[in-house]
Amino acid sequence: MQIGTAESEPGELVTGWLDVTDLPTGTPERLPVLIAEGEESDEEGPTLWITAAIHGNEVTGLAVAQDVMTDELAGEIRGTVVCIPNLNPAGLRRNSRTSYYDDEDPNRYFPDPDAESARPPSVQQLIDERVFEAFADSADALVDLHTAHVGSMPFLIRDRVLYGEKRSEDDAHELADDLEAIVDAFGMPVVNEYAAAEYTEQSLQRSTAGAALNNAGIPAFTAELGGHNIVEEGVREAAITGVRNVMRQLDLLPGEPDPGAVGPDAPVDFPVKRAVHPHADEPGIARHRVEPGDVVSEGDVIAEICTPHGDRKTTVESEHDGYVLGRMHGVAAYENDPLASMAVRDDGELVVPRDAEEGDGEEEADGDGEGDD
Ligand SMILES: [Zn+2]
Known part of the structure; x- marks a missing residue:
């Protein structure tokens, strides 16, 4: 497998760069890429993508992505793990959430077949499209690592699977089941994403995991690993176990996932x-x-x-x-x-029609436009 300049080798951890645009100042904007490929180089093994730090100050995710990709990993797995520990170098450079290209949320511009614009795509949108092309071709599952609020508890966001013209309801249920398996394997509390109308209103189908799931049809979720700006050591350690649990669930690693080893436990027992x-x-x-x-x-x-x-x-x-x-x-x-x-x-369904009106007794959308996760 080749992603940018990183070309996988059986039994090896390789690194390289994925150029995503050229900067006005003459150098390429490039994303760090790591690929671990199992010894056997068997084409049948699954491919897991791990992405992080599309919000440049969400650094526990960055650290987890870096630390999961050990020199030993290729010797342990059957299949391939591709990792981009920082999807937003411009945000990381200034320790901030957004890139400075247009100061908008970079996690809202991944391709959505229904999104139309009279204007040409911004550089951020082009970068997101180039990242999407890279994983849509090769990923069997994707985990996107984030952090949430100051002092936030860690949790996982499970998006609803949308069906309609481009995906049948049956296929959507199958995808939702595959998603549930890897989310449950990770081992942190699972929080369902907003209901369909608020989800698309907030462009969350255009987040990294949202587009992977609802556009490319790849089981994908967002992990919110505590608060911003500093690496939270306990959460980092737990999340490494969580990501390796996902690898076990996908049969990339031998053995059964042990979600109980991750924590914290969900504070309530209802969805x-x-x-x-x-x-x-x-x-x-x-x-x-x-x-x-x-x-x-x-x-x-x-x-x-x-x-x-x-x-x-x-x-x-x-x-x-x-x-x-x-x-x-x-x-x-x-x-x-x-x-x-x-x-x-949450009394709502996890598989919903794409153009759902809020018809199931939901209260009106309770969000504001300002993302923080
Ligand atoms: Zn984030």
């Missing part, structure tokens, strides 16, 4: 989905009354909103049962600012 919730209905200084991992019932106070002098103006309660994934950064709450990222009870 949950991601929700940016609740929102401040009055501006002020937010003083949270919950922490990541806290189990919350409908009506529980998530935060108080105070005046600059410290007097309580109002309290903001959860409208859902679930648990807290992370608190929003900062305490300055403007009107309708979100206060937390939560995992809330």
Whole structure:
């Protein structure tokens, strides 16, 4: 297999670069590539892709990607592992989430067959398309490593599988089953992605994992490995075990996955989905009354909103049962600012028609446009 200048060799870990655009300053923008290929070089073995740090400050993911790709890995596996530890060099250079090409979220421009634009694609979109072409051709599964909020607990995001013109409902169920197997194998709490309407409204079908899953039909998920900006050592270690569990589930590595060895355990035992919730209905200084991992019932106070002098103006309660994934950064709450990222009870289906209206009693979309994961 060849990805950029990295050409796989049986029994070897090889490295190289994938050029994704030329910079105005005369050098190529290039992504680091590592490929571990099993000894046997058997074509039948599966190919797992590991990608990370498309948000340049999500560095625990970067460290996990680097550390999974050991010199010994090629000697252990049957099949191939391709790894790009940093999908966003421009973000990494300045230790920030976005690239500086256009300062937009690089994880929202992967190809979506239904996306139309009257304007030519931006450089970020072209880069995402080039990465997509590389994995869509070769991946049997993909794990995209991220981090979420300051102090966030680690969790996994399982996207819903969309069906319609381009995928039958049966195929969508099969894909959802394959996805469930690798998500469960990893071993961190699983949070279902927003319902279909909010998912596409937020362009999440154009994230790395979203496009792999819903465009290329590859089982793929996003791992949120704690908070930004520093490598969280405990999460790093757990996630390496998680990724190797996925390799076991795919029969890349021998033996059964041991999800119980990863953790943390899910705080509740009912299915949950991601929700940016609740929102401040009055501006002020937010003083949270919950922490990541806290189990919350409908009506529980998530935060108080105070005046600059410290007097309580109002309290903001959860409208859902679930648990807290992370608190929003900062305490300055403007009107309708979100206060937390939560995992809330999910009664929705995991396989849904692509143009679904929110017809199953869902509340209206609760998100805001600002991604943080
Ligand atoms: Zn991210």
